[in-house]
Amino acid sequence: MSSPTDRPASAWHTLALCALAAGALMALLLVVARTPLFSSLIAQTAFERALVLHVTLISVLWLAAMSAGLWGAGSRTARLAMAGAALMVTAGLGGLGTPVLVDYLPYLDHGLFMLGAGLFTVALTAAAITAPSSLATPWDLALTFMRLPLLAGVIEVLVRLAMGDTPASALWGGGHALQIAWTVLLLGLWSRHAPRPETGSALIASTALLCVVAPGLALSGLADADHMHSTVMRTGLGSSLFVGLIVFQPWRADLATRWATALSVLGLLIGGLIDGQNTTIPAHYHGTVGAVSIGLIALALPRARLAVSVHGTGLALMMLGLLTAGSSELARKQVLDASTADGLALLGSSLVGLGGLVAALAVLTAMGSVAPLRHALARRLGIT
Numbered sequence: 001m002s003s004p005t006d007r008p009a010s011a012w013h014t015l016a017l018c019a020l021a022a023g024a025l026m027a028l029l030l031v032v033a034r035t036p037l038f039s040s041l042i043a044q045t046a047f048e049r050a051l052v053l054h055v056t057l058i059s060v061l062w063l064a065a066m067s068a069g070l071w072g073a074g075s076r077t078a079r080l081a082m083a084g085a086a087l088m089v090t091a092g093l094g095g096l097g098t099p100v101l102v103d104y105l106p107y108l109d110h111g112l113f114m115l116g117a118g119l120f121t122v123a124l125t126a127a128a129i130t131a132p133s134s135l136a137t138p139w140d141l142a143l144t145f146m147r148l149p150l151l152a153g154v155i156e157v158l159v160r161l162a163m164g165d166t167p168a169s170a171l172w173g174g175g176h177a178l179q180i181a182w183t184v185l186l187l188g189l190w191s192r193h194a195p196r197p198e199t200g201s202a203l204i205a206s207t208a209l210l211c212v213v214a215p216g217l218a219l220s221g222l223a224d225a226d227h228m229h230s231t232v233m234r235t236g237l238g239s240s241l242f243v244g245l246i247v248f249q250p251w252r253a254d255l256a257t258r259w260a261t262a263l264s265v266l267g268l269l270i271g272g273l274i275d276g277q278n279t280t281i282p283a284h285y286h287g288t289v290g291a292v293s294i295g296l297i298a299l300a301l302p303r304a305r306l307a308v309s310v311h312g313t314g315l316a317l318m319m320l321g322l323l324t325a326g327s328s329e330l331a332r333k334q335v336l337d338a339s340t341a342d343g344l345a346l347l348g349s350s351l352v353g354l355g356g357l358v359a360a361l362a363v364l365t366a367m368g369s370v371a372p373l374r375h376a377l378a379r380r381l382g383i384t
Contacts, residue, residue, distance in 0.1 A: 011078035012069035012127070015085060016062050017300060020293075021367050022089065023057030024360040026050045031360065035353030036346050039336040047335045048099035052106040053092040059289055060105065061085055063182060064124050064150075066296045070143055073127035081123035087116025101333050102168045104175025114167075125154055138197045142188020142204050146181045149211035153177030156215050176229040177211050182292045183237045184208045187244045189260060189295040193253030200247040207240040238268060255305055256298030259312035264291035266316065270323055279348070280326030283319045290315045297363070307366030314359025321351025 097110025160170035214228035267287020325348030
């Protein structure tokens with residue numbers, strides 16, 4: 001399998017970069033809603049809608065579409081995925097449906113959004129099944145094995161819906177499988193510059209196979225699926241990343257990999273401090289998901305070295321701000337009420353605002369300055 005950085009930009013990559021840009025724009029609105037002096041400008045309903053779009057665009061569309069491009073998936077599935085993404089964004093911007101803020105996979109309770117999500121899922125599933133695969137290197141292994149949790153997540157959602165679960169409950173379970181896939185991808189990114197990457201092949205494969213633990217135990221009646229999902233996330237993925245740090249030594253690699261390592265470690269440390277439904281939880285998420293994202297940004301925009309550092313700095317500031325605010329029990333998924341927040345919450349929220357602004361602008365500036373991206377988008381849209 002050829003190196004992903006040697007492949008021409010695909011339709012999947014075009015979709016990925018569009019999702020990244022749109023997600024960064026949504027992040028700016030969320031930043032305003034969390035920043036003292038400006039939070040009163042954003043209504044809670046608008047905040048929730050922007051949160052659904054931001055998470056969908058960044059944690060699902062950007063990461064999944066970029067992955068499909070790295071698999072070498074074809075343009076036919078990409079066109080279907082683009083149609084699905086367009087429907088979801090249209091529903092969000094059109095004010096349709098009620099936001100349902102499920103962890104990992106929030107959604108809008110409206111037919112148009114759900115249709116778009118379904119089309120994107122079908123496209124990604126088809127891409128995962130039909131795209132070329134290879135086990136030649138740990139990086140190739142990661143790109144191949146990460147498809148297992150993606151497919152397992154789709155199957156679990158469908159099975160739980162068929163058994164009468166609510167969409168929120170079914171998606172909560174499937175979202176955990178998605179996090180396993182992103183962890184496998186992160187391990188693969190770390191392996192690309194490791195001194196002895198082949199020693200991590202078993203780790204990558206075993207991490208991917210964690211996707212069968214919770215559903216398997218639930219089907220056998222030995223454990224509750226939701227409880228096991230949380231256990232796998234906390235113990236299994238945490239252990240995989242810890243071992244990955246030892247095996248791949250990613251802190252010795254290139255700039256983007258070092259940033260991915262720093263964000264991942266910070267996210268893991270913050271994860272150990274989670275206690276209650278406060279902003280410590282998104283502080284953790286921004287580290288674990290941000291680590292994967294920054295590694296993919298470096299692949300998609302290889303010349304944007306400065307943007308990688310600035311983006312990483314912004315994410316780190318956001319994480320520290322969310323952690324600080326969380327220590328004051330500031331609630332997550334809500335617009336900041338500066339009139340009732342204490343000094344620690346206001347300090348943390350100010351850091352969130354600064355960091356979020358820096359992180360989002362770094363991405364938008366880097367993408368706006370990349371001529372090949374502009375040309376690719378022009379070709380896709382039929383602009384000469």
